[in-house]
Amino acid sequence: MKRVKSVSVNSLALLSFLCILSACASVYKPSGYLPDAADLPKGKYFKQERVAPEADFSKYKKVKVEDIDIQHFDNTVSRHPEEDIAALKGKFKSSFESELGKKFQIVSSADAETMIIAPALVYVATPERSVNIATAWLVGFSFSKGFAAFEAKILDGASGKVIAEVAEKRQGGGGLWDLRSIVIGGYLKYAHAEGAFKGWAKDLTKLVTSVGK
Numbered sequence: 001m002k003r004v005k006s007v008s009v010n011s012l013a014l015l016s017f018l019c020i021l022s023a024c025a026s027v028y029k030p031s032g033y034l035p036d037a038a039d040l041p042k043g044k045y046f047k048q049e050r051v052a053p054e055a056d057f058s059k060y061k062k063v064k065v066e067d068i069d070i071q072h073f074d075n076t077v078s079r080h081p082e083e084d085i086a087a088l089k090g091k092f093k094s095s096f097e098s099e100l101g102k103k104f105q106i107v108s109s110a111d112a113e114t115m116i117i118a119p120a121l122v123y124v125a126t127p128e129r130s131v132n133i134a135t136a137w138l139v140g141f142s143f144s145k146g147f148a149a150f151e152a153k154i155l156d157g158a159s160g161k162v163i164a165e166v167a168e169k170r171q172g173g174g175g176l177w178d179l180r181s182i183v184i185g186g187y188l189k190y191a192h193a194e195g196a197f198k199g200w201a202k203d204l205t206k207l208v209t210s211v212g213k
Contacts, residue, residue: 114157
């Protein structure tokens, strides 16, 4: 009996670990927001990433975050009401401003000391919450995960020139440190998407505070 119990506990621990690891990044089909998104190489901070050779982020002291573009948002499969999309836009922009604001002054107009972040939200899928409730009742875990995909340009505030482009699809939230997504994300409509927003904001901040130094 002890051996059976030990195997069961170990199996559950392994299953839990695999569930956490399922929060991952991948490539999403190009939306059209970035003309060359399909050709972006794999990056250090994002699944797809290109930084101009002359980019020097160390010269910027300020950041302007543009309103989130949704003109290329794919709402044909996982449909969301307009009010939900508007709320997601607000939370996405807030995540960028909150994280970047730890390193830069957030401004509403650009000058030579400003870089401009121009993101587009291109897809959001919600987890199958009813399935997760059933599997959690049976085995103690939820399996269905939501995901989100985005593309973004980083521009020089003085010239308007694009100095970097990034794109990524993220499933299951913001990763190992996104406890909200891990613990209850499978039962909430947009927790995984909101976790992805925060993860992208952190990774973008890492990118712009490392290049050029």
